[in-house]
Amino acid sequence: MGTTLYAAFAALIFIMLSINVIRGRRYYHAALGDNAAPEMMRRIRAHANFIEYTPIFLIMLGFAERNGIPSWAVHMFGLAFLLGRMMHAYSLLWGEQYDGSRLLANPAWRVRGMGLTFVLLGALSIVLIVQYILAVQR
Numbered sequence: 001m002g003t004t005l006y007a008a009f010a011a012l013i014f015i016m017l018s019i020n021v022i023r024g025r026r027y028y029h030a031a032l033g034d035n036a037a038p039e040m041m042r043r044i045r046a047h048a049n050f051i052e053y054t055p056i057f058l059i060m061l062g063f064a065e066r067n068g069i070p071s072w073a074v075h076m077f078g079l080a081f082l083l084g085r086m087m088h089a090y091s092l093l094w095g096e097q098y099d100g101s102r103l104l105a106n107p108a109w110r111v112r113g114m115g116l117t118f119v120l121l122g123a124l125s126i127v128l129i130v131q132y133i134l135a136v137q138r
Helices: 002-028 038-066 071-095 108-137
Strands: none
Touching: 002 038, 002 071, 038 071, 038 108, 071 108
């Protein structure tokens, strides 16, 4: 049941990132693509990166939950994932300094957000493998 909560929160974040892209398209007159506007590229990538990682995470979390992972673990994974994705989007959209499309400083929050996402995907992979092995042995 907890996965549904995180799917709902993810959908709200997805809507906010989508609106951010739509506003950028209007502002930069970019009906398709980014119209060579670096700010528009960042908006598109923040949105795309979110949607690239969210489906696999939610599918894995749903399987782990269905297979019996404790409720507290579902919430730990879900909250941490949303935090990591928001850190990434924040960094890309507002927390980094650019000269055109050239990054001027270390994207610390983006790196942390991606690192957290990778750790969670890896940990969920291990959980699912262990759950599978235990189920097969029964």
